[in-house]
């Protein structure tokens with residue numbers, strides 16, 4: 001791994017990669033979408049439960065490079081409690097960060113991905129989970145699962 005690439009994997013990214021948040025299938029989800037990034041081999045499914053127009057719960061599952069998995073993990077922590085308009089706005093800000101390297105000061109952890117802009121091939125890795133989440137928000141409701149639930 002080059003020194004530049006090592007720099008790219010900043011602390012927040014390493015942390016989310018090591019301890020992914022909200023990982024696994026969400027049994028109560030009423031929206032789901034899948035995304036894949038064939039150029040890198042990343043896969044990501046996003047499960048969310050939409051209640052009264054807000055994301056009441058969200059999870060992701062997938063495999064791929066550290067950037068894609070850490071970004072999906074961080075995305076779930078950012079989108080919980082948001083409505084579709086807020087989610088779209090956060091994604092626009094995140095997209096700006098990964099394409100220009102410039103982060104609005106209030107954006108906190110998302111700015112960890114600013115280094116991605118110097119590796120254009122990795123932008124799709126960083127945005128994969130976000131695309132899946134926005135598609136899940138736009139998609140049709142899925143039928144409630146009839147499997148027994150653990151919770």
Ligand code: ZN
Nearest residue numbers: 040042065125
């Ligand atoms: Zn990737």
